[in-house]
Amino acid sequence: MMPGAYIPSAYLPILITLMAATAFVAGGLLLGAIFKLRRPYSEKLLSYESGNPPVGEPRERFSIKFYVVAMLFVVFDVEAAFLYPWAVAFGNIGLYGFWGMVIFILIIFIGYAYDWKMGALDWKAVNKGTREG
Amino acid sequence: MDFVITLAIIVIKIAVVFGAVLFHVAYATYFERKIIGRMQARYGPMEVGPHGLLQPFADMIKLFFKEDIAPASADRPLFYIAPAIVVISAMTALSVLPFFDRFVIADIDIGLLFLLVITSLSVYGIVIAGWASNSKYSFLGGLRSAAQLISYEIAMGLSLVGVMLMAGSLNLSDIVRAQHQHPLGMFAFPQFLGFFVFVVAAFAETNRAPFDLPEAESELVAGYFTEYSGFRFAFFFLGEYVAMLTMSAVAALCFLGGWTIPMFMTNAMPFLSYVPGIIWFLVKVYAFMFFYYWIRATLPRYRYDQLMAIGWKVLMPLAFVNVLITAFAKRWL
Numbered sequence: 001m002m003p004g005a006y007i008p009s010a011y012l013p014i015l016i017t018l019m020a021a022t023a024f025v026a027g028g029l030l031l032g033a034i035f036k037l038r039r040p041y042s043e044k045l046l047s048y049e050s051g052n053p054p055v056g057e058p059r060e061r062f063s064i065k066f067y068v069v070a071m072l073f074v075v076f077d078v079e080a081a082f083l084y085p086w087a088v089a090f091g092n093i094g095l096y097g098f099w100g101m102v103i104f105i106l107i108i109f110i111g112y113a114y115d116w117k118m119g120a121l122d123w124k125a126v127n128k129g130t131r132e133g
Numbered sequence: 134m135d136f137v138i139t140l141a142i143i144v145i146k147i148a149v150v151f152g153a154v155l156f157h158v159a160y161a162t163y164f165e166r167k168i169i170g171r172m173q174a175r176y177g178p179m180e181v182g183p184h185g186l187l188q189p190f191a192d193m194i195k196l197f198f199k200e201d202i203a204p205a206s207a208d209r210p211l212f213y214i215a216p217a218i219v220v221i222s223a224m225t226a227l228s229v230l231p232f233f234d235r236f237v238i239a240d241i242d243i244g245l246l247f248l249l250v251i252t253s254l255s256v257y258g259i260v261i262a263g264w265a266s267n268s269k270y271s272f273l274g275g276l277r278s279a280a281q282l283i284s285y286e287i288a289m290g291l292s293l294v295g296v297m298l299m300a301g302s303l304n305l306s307d308i309v310r311a312q313h314q315h316p317l318g319m320f321a322f323p324q325f326l327g328f329f330v331f332v333v334a335a336f337a338e339t340n341r342a343p344f345d346l347p348e349a350e351s352e353l354v355a356g357y358f359t360e361y362s363g364f365r366f367a368f369f370f371l372g373e374y375v376a377m378l379t380m381s382a383v384a385a386l387c388f389l390g391g392w393t394i395p396m397f398m399t400n401a402m403p404f405l406s407y408v409p410g411i412i413w414f415l416v417k418v419y420a421f422m423f424f425y426y427w428i429r430a431t432l433p434r435y436r437y438d439q440l441m442a443i444g445w446k447v448l449m450p451l452a453f454v455n456v457l458i459t460a461f462a463k464r465w466l
Contacts, residue, residue, distance in 0.1 A: 010239060010240060010242075011239065013143045013146075013238045014228045014229070014241070016140075016144065016147060017224070017225050017227065017228035017239070018221065018225045018228075020144075020151065020224075021151075021220065021221045022217075022221055024151065024220070024224065025216075025368070028367075029217075029364070031364070032363065032364040032365075035197055035198055037198065037199070037201070038200060038201065045203075045204055046205070046206075047206055047207075047266065047267055047268035047271075047360060048204075048268055048359055049269065054268070054269070058269045058271075058272055060269070060272075062272075062276060065280075066279075069283065069441070070279075073283040073284065076287045076449070077283070077286065077287055077290070080287055081290075083294045083456065084246060084297060084303065087456075088303055090460060091463075098460055098461075098464050101460065105453060105457065112450075116446070121442070122438070123438035123441045123442070
């Protein structure tokens with residue numbers, strides 16, 4: 001090991017916890033495999049559909065709204081992530097930091113208001129027109 | 134040699150935490166059924182052991198001996214991996230929670246951020262489960278759940294910014310100490326807006342009533358784990374309850390003062406300071422868990438469009454307003 005190399009030792013316990021959790025799951029799966037009880041027949045292996053034989057493809061077309069939500073999430077979650085370091089450092093960055101963030105949040109809000117006005121945040125109104133199309 | 138001792142201490146700590154949490158998960162299910170039963174004027178589990186106290190173990194044994202069915206049309210590797218992702222991410226999240234003063238597996242500076250990151254990983258397990266099951270109910274449940282989790286994650290992340298501002302740290306132990314130094318003793322009072330947003334978002338993030346749409350029995354059977362049975366089903370169940378306990382712990386640590394109690398209380402009643410910190414922490418976690426059950430027994434389920442509207446149109450602006458108010462108050466008051 002190089003002298004003076006940075007060793008993130010505070011994070012080592014997390015790695016060990018991760019391994020312990022994985023071992024726990026693996027142990028559970030192993031126990032399950034030991035007590036394995038399998039008497040499959042073709043009806044049992046069908047996907048569940050209220051007792052009827054499944055109709056059509058399960059992975060059908062679904063509402064476009066899910067994509068919109070995912071896109072909004074990416075945008076707003078990144079913006080939320082910008083707030084964390086700012087919040088921690090807030091005591092040291094003074095007035096400049098405060099007004100800087102006010103302007104940042106204002107800009108977010110313009111986008112947010114636009115999304116709202118365009119109906120990106122409404123689940124119902126959009127579905128009314130497009131669902132049966 | 135030093136390294137070995139450190140390692141041994143870490144392993145022992147992990148064993149203690151995992152053991153305690155699994156025990157609590159087992160009895161959280163028992164108390165949930167018991168409390169909701171009482172609220173609906175019935176007894177809840179009574180048969181196994183005195184007052185049904187051995188019911189969780191009976192359930193566990195039953196789940197292990199159940200047949201493990203994977204549908205013929207399922208995407209096998211993904212179908213098997215999904216519950217593991219949910220449980221592993223939920224249990225790894227426990228590593229940064231301080232249960233009482235200086236008892237934490239990993240005392241890292243970005244504890245709260247790590248917690249947000251690792252708990253949101255369970256979305257992958259849910260989406261993969263929904264996709265891999267190749268069933269209509271699972272697919273829709275997985276999609277719904279993913280959309281719900283990511284929507285409320287923003288509100289939750291923003292509601293915690295107020296706490297970060299007040300504590301000036303992301304280390305959960307430091308946040309608790311900052312609360313102890315605060316005259317009100319708990320951030321739930323000055324951060325009542327943030328606390329409200331956090332509580333609502335925490336209910337939605339753990340897929341609990343009144344936001345349990347991903348597993349809305351009446352329309353989606355069991356949502357993303359419709360096709361799972363036996364111990365794989367148990368893993369999803371376990372993941373959900375560990376996540377609930379984690380959320381309760383975060384609420385206790387970030388808003389309710391963790392293992393400390395407000396100073397004005399110890400000043401008024403000095404004997405309270407002799408109670409060990411873990412007791413206070415557990416009392417707060419239990420109270421929050423009870424709140425989960427209480428809400429489940431009280432409120433009906435929301436519609437999906439209502440759920441999305443609450444997340445995006447109510448909680449998010451509230452959280453932003455809370456951030457600005459807190460920053461303003463910290464700068465000038």
